[in-house]
Each structure stands twice: as C-alpha cells, then as structure tokens.
Amino acid sequence: MRFPIGESDILCMDWDERYLRILNASYGRRGSVQVRSAVFAAIPSDVEPRNAPSFGEFVKRTLAEHRIRTRRVIMDVPRQDAILNLMSLPKGSVDELAAMVNIQIAKELPFNRDQMVIDFAVAREDAATGNNDVWVAAVRSNVVEYYKQVVEHAGLRLERLGL
Secondary structure, eight states, X not given: OOOOTTOOEEEEEEEOSSEEEEEEEEEOTTSOEEEEEEEEEEOOTXXXXXXXXXXXXXXXXXXXXXXXXXXXXXXXXXGGGEEEXXXXXXXXXXXXXXXXXXXXXXXXXXSOGGGEEEEEEEEEEETTTTEEEEEEEEEEHHHHHHHHHHHHHTTOEEEEEEO
C-alpha cells in the first residue's frame, strides 16, 4: 500500500456492537511499520454503533481521550456486508474486464446493481484456457455511505475502505 510522501501516519479502525478497536501506526520509507498506539474501548450503552452521527462522535471523543491526532483512516467492511464471487472471464484490458464484470455481476447479485459498489481483482491468469479468474466484491451503497458518515462525524479522512 502506497501513501503520499510526508503523510506516514494512519489509523486502522474496526468495531462491533460492543468494542471499538483503533491502531495508530506510521510507516517508513522501506515499508517498515511502527505501531504508535492501540486502543480497545468499550462502546457505552448510550452510543448506538449503527447510528453514524452518534458513533462518529464517540470515535472522535475516544481519539481525543487517547491524544491521537492522526486523521487518515483505513477500514474494512465486515464479511457479512459484502458479496464475494469468483468469475472466470476472458482475458482483456482492465477496462474490458470492468465492463465484463459489470455485465456478469448484474445477473448474480440479489440486489439491483445501482444499489451496489462493485470492485474486482484478477486472482489468476490461466494461459491454457485464455481466461482470468476474477474475484468480484459487491457492497450495498448504503453500507459504504454509513462508513463515510462515521468517518465524517469523527473528523477523519477515509483513505481506503476494503474487505
């Protein structure tokens, strides 16, 4: 993972219904990572993790209590909120693969494609068949929007949202 020069600090955040976990780290030029601090905080009963403004404010308070000033964050969408599918597609450029993924995934999603954020990665190229094995991930747009809102209410900047 590459980040802009001069911005070496990053937060990694994860939570469930009861706990918030934050890792504050910095990385060096040669790929070394230094953990600056780690926080494991119980979520109070008056904070609803599914309510983005409420939870974002709790994250903001937690960062302030632990004197964490880093504002760039990366997070992952939990597996239960993502649809993963392995497809075998003909070889092509990235643009051609993207078009094929969008056509094919529409047939396999339980929701309308317009309600999803879709991404893909080539897992393997099979020279014998001329096909690519492609992992396709789909996440509902409202899930992605929830994470963006939590980050915004916490006063952070979302660098990456992954699976």
